Amino acid sequence: MTHPVVCLRKGAAFKDIARTMRRWKVSALPVVDGDHRVVGIVSEADLLPKEMLRDAPELSARSRGRPGIAKAEATAAEDLMTAPAVTVRPGVTVARAARIMAHHKLKRLPVVDDEGVLQGIVSRTDVLKVFLREDAEIADEVSREVVGRLFGGTVEPIRVEVRDGVVTLSGRVRDTSLVPVVTRLVRSVEGVVDVDCALSGPPRDLGLEPVLPDEAETEAVDDPRTAV
Structure with missing residues (x-):
């Protein structure tokens, strides 16, 4: 896993999230609470609805309450994040992490301890390193x-x-x-x-195979004319 990890507070603003992703060249960031426990994750996909709403503002009034529109109107990490976040423990095998990523179609997995506190993050690149x-x-x-x-x-x-x-x-x-x-x-x-x-x-x-009598010998024994 990668450590330390760039993460967000729940109150992180939309533009700060976008800037952080660009600066660190990542497509997703874990969101933590005051005790550094992972409460969700914000990805590029969570930010995209904002652009959709900008090009079609009439969607806001017509589609109020829909998940995509709610995220388009969100301005902070706690409203943008996907929760609960899919996480793994530090002792998880690479194979297990890969299966979880494939099943949930994820590029990154936050690594947390038993209390849910962020310890690191596993990316697809980390998983593929084992094949080297x-x-x-x-x-x-x-x-x-x-x-x-x-x-x-x-x-x-x-x-x-x-x-x-x-x-x-x-x-x-x-x-x-x-x-x-x-x-x-x-x-x-x-x-x-x-x-x-x-x-x-x-x-x-x-040496343990049974020894069968020769076929010719068997016929001779079975023939009554040859009996003494």
């Missing part, structure tokens, strides 16, 4: 934190290869029911683009 991790770093984490913990005793060493963020797993494991689990865990490692899991079960032990 080196392949060797990803391979080391997958081998140590996933494969090493999940498959303590394997039939043979599991091979972990990473190329351009795509993880390939190969080798044999004793319990094939864990294969979907390891795939899911590897996919959750930061920086992983995809997983190609080629793990298989242990080789068949031919």
Whole structure:
């Protein structure tokens, strides 16, 4: 996340909001109360209705009460903001933050503590940074934190290869029911683009296979004419 964060008080004026966005080159700003708790967020989309009303002033009287018109007439952050704001805790994973952004169609997420106090902000750029991790770093984490913990005793060493963020797993494991689990865990490692899991079960032990009599011998035993 990014810290410290540029934020707004509830009473921030419209023009001050626009100037702040331009100065810091951001498209949205969290709004906080007197205790620095996040109460909402103002985005460029919240400011645009003002321009719409300027070009069509007759909308104000005709559409009084509609959300878009109410924001067009607003002059302070507390009336412009979208509330409650969608926020995350500091310990949230990058993958979880990305899912929240995608679901709510957001570009930024305020990060708050258990009391709702602003700690930082996560942007789409922050989320995408994880895909800049080196392949060797990803391979080391997958081998140590996933494969090493999940498959303590394997039939043979599991091979972990990473190329351009795509993880390939190969080798044999004793319990094939864990294969979907390891795939899911590897996919959750930061920086992983995809997983190609080629793990298989242990080789068949031919020494334990039943030995069937030769077909010809079976026919001879079953033929009553050959009985003594």
